[in-house]
Amino acid sequence: MSDSQRLGEFDLIRRFFVRDTCTGSARRDGYGGDDPASGVALGQGDDCALLTPTPGWQLAVSVDTSLADVHFPADAPPEAIGHRALAVNLSDLAAMGASPRWYVLALTLPDIDTDWLEGFARGLHRLADHSGIRLVGGDVTRGSLSITITVHGEVPAQTALRRDGAGLDELIVVTGPVGGAHGGLRAWQSGERDDTDPLLHAYLWPSPALNAGEALRGLATSAIDVSDGVVADLAHICRASGVGARIDVEALPLYPGLAERFDEQTARQAALTGGDDYVLLCTLPEHALARAEAHLAAHDCTLTVIGRTVAEPGIHGVPTEHVGWQHFDVEPDDRSATGATS
Ligand SMILES: [Mg+2]
Known part of the structure; x- marks a missing residue:
């Protein structure tokens, strides 16, 4: 039986x-x-x-x-x-x-x-x-x-982090490294199965940023988790908040092992558009940064500033070649919203 x-x-x-x-x-x-x-x-x-x-x-x-x-x-x-x-x-x-x-x-x-x-x-x-x-x-x-x-x-009540609260000239931060899950997906697709490998681990065993989310209540003006990729998810915040964003691509914290496994352009693409990272992407005014960092330090979590909100709609500062391979999981109207420029 x-x-x-x-x-x-x-x-x-x-x-x-x-x-x-x-x-x-x-x-x-x-x-x-x-x-x-x-x-x-x-x-x-x-x-x-x-x-x-x-x-x-x-x-x-x-x-x-x-x-x-x-x-x-x-x-x-x-x-x-x-x-x-x-x-x-x-x-x-x-x-x-x-x-x-x-x-x-x-x-x-x-x-x-x-x-x-x-x-x-x-x-x-x-x-x-x-x-x-x-x-x-x-x-x-x-x-x-x-x-x-x-x-x-x-x-x-009234303390939830939402997508529509970003103001102008605020800092854009992430709560952890990005690109690891996409690197892990590529490793899986090429036949690797050792999930103790850091990239495969990032893909198969993501860690939700629960402590960071709770610690950022009352400090972040907007937040989203990075499921579709930094560029696409930042576009969601920008559209909901009525602002644009300028990203400093060099400031993006790459997941450990990503730069060693792939060439630099592939690693940057993974970090910008790979998705499935499940770190938080937030905005906050500059004066709140030190307090936010102190709150997060208690949870062994560091904030990395990756850009600023701007008045001009769209996402700026992302070289076109860095959003090359995909956007396949971004809604059609997101493509214009990201407005990647070189
Ligand atoms: Mg989400």
Whole structure:
């Protein structure tokens, strides 16, 4: 008898995804239990979870679907697939300055492979525990491998970091090095599989900048996580805020190992347009820089100034050859908004 015949949906959820509140291990009764400290009045096992938001805070909610061989390689380690699916969602909370609270998971599987599921659940639960977010519901269906996660975070009212708050003549900063994930993707596509390699690690095991997002509340005037690439994501901020931007390409912090693996132009392109880096890209007035740096230093995170906002619309200072290979995941109207110039 195959695993898929033995394990029904509820057995599968109970075995891999329902966890004891205190021990983190699987619960046999199929109920996630309650845990007032985490705001979970009723966890998995009923028709809905019941959650208690913190008074005076706003809920930040985001959903993201990861498709096999579109957003991640289907043959990546299952631990990494679980980690990555949650990490990209957590990164959206980080970009708003929100603190992670609860998430729900809709998983579509081509077949029930218990070894794969064990790995997937391990990667997912490890990052969830590390980030302080609780799985409070889910659904499993049969089909092509697809992972949809909805995250719920909280942020004190009126302090969320948004895309539309950038002012003129402000600093543009990133909270970490960029280009690593794209370098890792290229390494994966060329057959490399050692995920201890820094670039492959950056691609398969991204780290959402949750601490940085929380630390920048009240200091950054706008923020976004770098999922589409610095140029494309900066264009989102510029359009929402009604400003332009000038980037100093030489100031971009390249991911360790990127410059050694590729020629300089490829490395700069990866840093500008590669995407999937999940650091934060923010604007802030110059007088707030020292305070922001001090807040972030407590989390071993450094800010790098990569440019300034300007009145003229578009992104300036990016040599055309540095935005050469792509923009394939940028909406058509973003191409004009980026307005790359030499
Ligand atoms: Mg985002």
